[in-house]
Amino acid sequence: MDELVAGKIPEPPSVAAWPNTAAEAAAAAGDGDALELVELFFFAYRDFVGDADRLLENYGFGRAHHRVLHFVNRRPGLTIAALLDILKITKQSLNRVLKQLLEAGFVEARAGVVDRRQRLLYPTPKGATLARDLAALQSARFRTVMDELPPAARGAASKFLFAMIDSGERERVRAHLACAKTAGAAT
Amino acid sequence: MDELVAGKIPEPPSVAAWPNTAAEAAAAAGDGDALELVELFFFAYRDFVGDADRLLENYGFGRAHHRVLHFVNRRPGLTIAALLDILKITKQSLNRVLKQLLEAGFVEARAGVVDRRQRLLYPTPKGATLARDLAALQSARFRTVMDELPPAARGAASKFLFAMIDSGERERVRAHLACAKTAGAAT
DNA sequence: TATTTACGTCAACTATATTGACATAAATCT
DNA sequence: AGATTTATGTCAATATAGTTGACGTAAATA
Numbered sequence A, B: 001m002d003e004l005v006a007g008k009i010p011e012p013p014s015v016a017a018w019p020n021t022a023a024e025a026a027a028a029a030g031d032g033d034a035l036e037l038v039e040l041f042f043f044a045y046r047d048f049v050g051d052a053d054r055l056l057e058n059y060g061f062g063r064a065h066h067r068v069l070h071f072v073n074r075r076p077g078l079t080i081a082a083l084l085d086i087l088k089i090t091k092q093s094l095n096r097v098l099k100q101l102l103e104a105g106f107v108e109a110r111a112g113v114v115d116r117r118q119r120l121l122y123p124t125p126k127g128a129t130l131a132r133d134l135a136a137l138q139s140a141r142f143r144t145v146m147d148e149l150p151p152a153a154r155g156a157a158s159k160f161l162f163a164m165i166d167s168g169e170r171e172r173v174r175a176h177l178a179c180a181k182t183a184g185a186a187t
Numbered sequence C: 001t002a003t004t005t006a007c008g009t010c011a012a013c014t015a016t017a018t019t020g021a022c023a024t025a026a027a028t029c030t
Numbered sequence D: 001a002g003a004t005t006t007a008t009g010t011c012a013a014t015a016t017a018g019t020t021g022a023c024g025t026a027a028a029t030a
Helices: A022-029 A032-057 A063-074 A080-087 A091-103 A125-148 A151-164 A167-185 B022-029 B032-057 B063-074 B080-087 B091-103 B125-148 B151-164 B167-185
Strands: A107-111 A119-123 B107-111 B119-123
Touching: A032 A063, A032 A125, A032 B032, A032 B063, A032 B125, A032 B151, A032 B167, A063 A080, A063 A091, A063 A107, A063 A119, A063 A125, A063 B032, A080 A091, A080 A119, A091 A107, A119 A125, A125 A151, A125 B032, A125 B151, A151 B032, A151 B125, A151 B151, A167 B032, B032 B063, B032 B125, B063 B080, B063 B091, B063 B107, B063 B119, B063 B125, B080 B091, B080 B119, B091 B107, B119 B125, B125 B151
Parallel strands: none
Antiparallel strands: A107 A119, B107 B119
């Protein structure tokens, strides 16, 4: 009967009567530059994840699978608890996608040596390949960006992103990066 | 019966036998720095949207509502088609959240003057307030970040984010930002 | 032995998205 | 004026990713 909320759609716009412009919102929020950054961040992330999404479709996987595979590949031997802490989702939610990755042979679980209750997660060769392909797509974007940027701005990107992380989380992220790095160096 | 895929969970890890380390993945992908940026971007976005999510809960809204309200507030008089193009979702998907925003009185739709088929979207005063509060939260994060960063790195952030956007989309984004800016300047 | 920990699982539910088909009113073309 | 296209709304079915809550089990620990 009535379409949406407005039955016969109200009267003309009378734009001049509208005081809530972007400039006012920006002024109230502090400054317009920060607002612009908010939108740029949204668009940048949208396109950034788009790359991987297209590849994942070929495997019948989604972003959730990507995140799990990525961190398992990045940090082989990861426990379930550590993964939950990184992803900040519930175990039930993780379990559904993890189960599919295990069944499809992209990830393997092995009992912990020190604590046999733990399930240590490892990528299979197949899983490592997919993880590498996905990572290649996304780091290719970063490399292109770095090439486009003036050299002086290049180092700023990682400093900027790191500063964007909750201060309480930064140490954990730093530890994760370091751990992944030494795991690689040890080979 | 059998838990997950592995019945009685296989044998010990034998870490040394695992060749798929982070370093190898990074090497294959090009370089480790780019991989690190990929992860930093993930963590930064996760925390960035978390701010707004917490505020939205009080209103029973989710991220989808936030995005709609944000762009309507940022660019008053936006048409449905323009919004769909920005969000890159289907009209059915947009309609559900838009309907809720209209019913709850955060957004108003008015018939277009030039083309009465179009529904021009405007924030109500209430909607503008919420949009401003959400934007304030997120731009506050950016302002804090800018304060933490060396002055030389500050300008680099927006250049970096802009470069992260698909090249085919950049002109549209530039136009959107300019439009939002002049909409404000006109008041 | 009792308890805690690390994990798995079933079930019901929510939010956000999709595809496909169809409806309507206004604009535009012939 | 009549036919077509455009802008939008709507119904229905489905997928993905997440949630809470309750319960189960094996291994570690007090």
